[in-house]
Amino acid sequence: MRIVSLVPHATELLFALGVGEQVVGVTHECDYPPRAEQLERVTRDALPACAPGGAGLTSAQIDEAVRERTRRGEAIYELDERALAALEPDLIVTQALCPVCAVSYEEVVELARALPRCPRVIALDPHTLGETLADVTTLAAATGSERAGERLLAEARARIARVRSASRVSPQAAHEPAGAAARPSGRPRVAALEWFDPVYVAGHWTPELIELAGAEDVLGEAGEPSRVVSWEELVSAEPQIVVAMPCGWDAARARAEADAHAEQLAASGAQRVVAVNGGAYFSRPGPRLIEGLELLAHIIHPDLFAEAPAEVLEVPLGAVASARGGA
Numbered sequence: 001m002r003i004v005s006l007v008p009h010a011t012e013l014l015f016a017l018g019v020g021e022q023v024v025g026v027t028h029e030c031d032y033p034p035r036a037e038q039l040e041r042v043t044r045d046a047l048p049a050c051a052p053g054g055a056g057l058t059s060a061q062i063d064e065a066v067r068e069r070t071r072r073g074e075a076i077y078e079l080d081e082r083a084l085a086a087l088e089p090d091l092i093v094t095q096a097l098c099p100v101c102a103v104s105y106e107e108v109v110e111l112a113r114a115l116p117r118c119p120r121v122i123a124l125d126p127h128t129l130g131e132t133l134a135d136v137t138t139l140a141a142a143t144g145s146e147r148a149g150e151r152l153l154a155e156a157r158a159r160i161a162r163v164r165s166a167s168r169v170s171p172q173a174a175h176e177p178a179g180a181a182a183r184p185s186g187r188p189r190v191a192a193l194e195w196f197d198p199v200y201v202a203g204h205w206t207p208e209l210i211e212l213a214g215a216e217d218v219l220g221e222a223g224e225p226s227r228v229v230s231w232e233e234l235v236s237a238e239p240q241i242v243v244a245m246p247c248g249w250d251a252a253r254a255r256a257e258a259d260a261h262a263e264q265l266a267a268s269g270a271q272r273v274v275a276v277n278g279g280a281y282f283s284r285p286g287p288r289l290i291e292g293l294e295l296l297a298h299i300i301h302p303d304l305f306a307e308a309p310a311e312v313l314e315v316p317l318g319a320v321a322s323a324r325g326g327a
Contacts, residue, residue: 001143004042004087006079006094006103009286010124011036013136014093016152016287017145025087027077027103029248032280032288042084043077043103059246059257060197079103081111089119091142096123124285128223129205129212132285133157152287159290160212163297166304167214188300190215191239191268194247194278196257199234200226202245205289206282213296215241231264242270243299244315245278254278255313262315273315274299281310 004025005011011030014023020035027043030036066076084092092112096105105123112121122142126132133153140149190210192202207220218237219229226247234242242265244258254275258265265273276282276299281292291309298305299312 001090002088003091003093003143004084004089004119005030006043006092006108007124008032009284010093010095010139012284012286012288013124013139014143017136017140017143017148019143019145019148022143024089025084040083040087042080042087044080046076046078058197059195063195063198077103079107079111084111085115088115088117090117092119092121093139094121094123096125126285127204129208129289132205132289135285156287156290160293163293163305164212167212167297167301187214187216188240189218189238190241190243190296190300191219191234191237191270192217192243192245192282194226194245194283196244196246196261198228199231200247201229202226202282205285206245209282209289209293209296212293213300215296215300231267234264234268237268239268239270240272241299242268242273243296244273244275245282247283248279249277250279251275251277251311251313255315258315265315272299275313275315277310 001019001022003014003019003023005014005023006027008027008030011023011026012032014020015033015036020033023036023039025040025042026036028041028045029043030039092108094103094105094108109121112119120142122138124135124138126135133156136149136153136156140146140152192206192210194200194202194206201219203220203222203224203226205222207217207222210217210220211222218239219233221227242258244254246254246257249257252275254277258273258275276292276295281288281295294305294309295312298308
C-alpha cells in the first residue's frame, strides 16, 4: 500500500502502527518521527513568512494574516497536486477539523476522484481524547495493522490509568501550590493558553488531559474548539498554574511568548507559569498526547511524577513579580 499523509498527527500514528515504510508522501510540517522528514513533501505554507520560527512575526501578526486569508476564502496550506498524483497513493489520510492545520478536505476529496487509482480518503477529526484513541482503530483497520493498533491502545490506556490513579490518591497538600487558598475540589486550577495575541484557551482534548492529570481547567471546555478570551477573563478565572502551549510552537518559543506577556500573566495571580512544546504534545491529536498527559502530571504533581517526559521551561517568578511591580 502507498500512503500519503496530509496531517502531521496522522503521520505520527502511521509510524507508530509500524507502517511507516508504506508512507510515500507527507506535509511540509511532518517532522516526527525524524524519518518522516526524509519523505516527499506534497504541501507548502501559503503564508511562508508566518511559519513558526520563520520571519519573526508576532503572534498578533500571524493571527491577523491567517484571519485575512480565511476571510477571503483562501487556504492556509497549498497542495502540490502534481507531486501527490505522481506518488500514486492508494490511501490519503487527512482531516477536516481545523482549516488552519491542513489542506482543505474538500480539495483532497476532489483531487482523489480525479486520480487514476482513485485512492481512498480517510479524515481523522477527533475532538476528544476518546476519539483520538478511536482513530488508532480506524487507521489500523485501513492499513491492515490491527494487532499493532491493539498494542498501541493497550499501552496508551495503561499509561492513562497510571496517571489518573496516582493523581486521584494525591493528598491536596501535595498538589496545591505554596500559599494557595484551599479549593473545594482539592485540585489546582489550571489555564492552558494555546495562543497569546489574541488569547486562545485550549479546547478539544486538552481540558480532559488536565482533568486526568488531577487538576481543574478553569477556562477550556472539553470537546469544544479552542476559544478566544480576554486577559480580564483569565484574571477572573483565578488560575494557580498557567501552561503556555502555543499551537505549533516548541517550548522555547512558548517561553518567549510568556515572557512577552509577563505583565498580563502576573495580573492573573498564577503562582506558576510554565512553557511546553504545544506543537508536539498538545496541538496534534496523535500518539504523543499521552506524553502530553504525563507532562501535565509532572507539572501539577512534581512530587508524584518527578521526571518530566519532555522539556518544561519555568517562567521565573521573579520575572513575573517584576512585571507586576511595574504594572
